[in-house]
Amino acid sequence: MGFLRGTLSIALAGSSVLLAAAVNPLPSTAGADAVVVPPGVTAGVAVFDRRTGTFTERLNPDLQFRSASVVKLLIVLDYLWDRGPAYDIPAADRARLDVMLQSSDDSAASYYWDVRGGGAIIDRMVPRLGLTHTTRPPATHPGFWGYVALTAADTIRIYRYLLDQAPAPVRDYVMGNLYQATRCGTDGFDQYFGIASVFDLAFSVKQGWSGFNNSGGCATPSKAAGVDLVQEALHTTGTVGTDDRSIVAVYTLHPDGTPYGKAYTDLTRITRGLNVPGGIRAPGSWHTTYGSGVRVRTAPNTSGGVLGTLPAGVDVLVSCQQKGQVISAPPRTSDWWAYLPKYGGYVTNVYVGSGAAKLPGVPDCQ
Structure with missing residues (x-):
């Protein structure tokens, strides 16, 4: 290029x-x-x-x-x-x-x-x-x-x-x-x-x-x-x-x-887990997703544009979380959305982590 x-x-x-x-x-x-x-x-x-x-x-x-x-x-x-x-x-x-x-x-x-x-x-x-x-x-x-x-x-x-x-x-x-x-x-x-x-x-x-x-x-x-x-x-x-x-x-x-x-x-x-001299680790914590075709959106709601979809059951890096649209997929319901810095977008917490509505230990987005 x-x-x-x-x-x-x-x-x-x-x-x-x-x-x-x-x-x-x-x-x-x-x-x-x-x-x-x-x-x-x-x-x-x-x-x-x-x-x-x-x-x-x-x-x-x-x-x-x-x-x-x-x-x-x-x-x-x-x-x-x-x-x-x-x-x-x-x-x-x-x-x-x-x-x-x-x-x-x-x-x-x-x-x-x-x-x-x-x-x-x-x-x-x-x-x-x-x-x-x-x-x-x-x-x-x-x-x-x-x-x-x-x-x-x-x-x-x-x-x-x-x-x-x-x-x-x-x-x-x-x-x-x-x-x-x-x-x-x-x-x-x-x-x-x-x-x-x-x-x-x-x-x-x-x-x-x-x-x-x-x-x-x-x-x-x-x-x-x-x-x-x-x-x-x-x-x-x-x-x-x-x-x-x-x-x-x-x-x-x-x-x-x-x-x-x-x-x-x-x-x-x-x-x-590797020792990589000079490498800067992307900030955030790792969380496992579940579900197939989970969409990453530009905003914490389903009106946000789709930036991409996640491979099923993949670990993702989360830097913060933000309140947004309530999403329900029984038995999970949440109005919190995880921000994925590597995608530059949000995924509902319904499909991230172990099932808690709000991810423990993850700061609110400022």
Whole structure:
């Protein structure tokens, strides 16, 4: 969105060996026991502090997960890699790449996967970035870019390349789009889980989800979101803090049939427990919702415009509560509405918390 108005200079030829050495992670300062994972969830976690050059969290950093949409980082980097000096990104490509990065558009990813040789993209990017456990999709599913295997450690390598090695126009374009990630993906799934739910102000994200056939919160998808080999997959990756101080990668697998809201909550709970230097936690307290299609409104009444809907049974951050329209859904009734700062709107307390008309410990909105 305007980050490449002029030329794109990429002088990368012959840099693979040097780059691989430059982006290999340093030893960890934290053990696996620092990461708390909900029962039934398989997780791979890495948090890298760029200021100190050390990891603050690592759990199964080399465990492979199907990438889902996180592979779009490699797709865009492969596209930009061989543009050559003094090259303008055509408007049509910029439009596709913008929506692929900001709103995780699958049709854009499929377009570049097809025109740039599918698995050959991965074959090129692995040595370029010094990736150690990233592989193309299985031979049985060559066209499924979401089946590319990625790890938390390799994801750190990708972001370290972007932030510390990539030519400035490449860094500014890709990271600029990740900082503008939309709440809703183009498939109707709410992608503000994990990093985007926990941290305030400076963060960028490239999220991934696969195998969830139920509503993702924003709208009813027009097609199934992602594909699934075994279990539902949900990943949050990106940067947190001023000057992208910390790089965060959390990959998760959930038991087959897990609703999107539960996976969203479990992943966010893992992220909430991480040591992320430079991260500013969004203020408020966490409360669990219930019900499907719960609407977030611009005002504490049903006349307020709808800002979005919540994934069913998801944890939400509440900063304050305000009196408004009485809502009754027996056995619950309340005239209090919770303000959700991450949505910029209100949800009736009837669908938030344990059933009390007024949420205990939550201040009144001023």
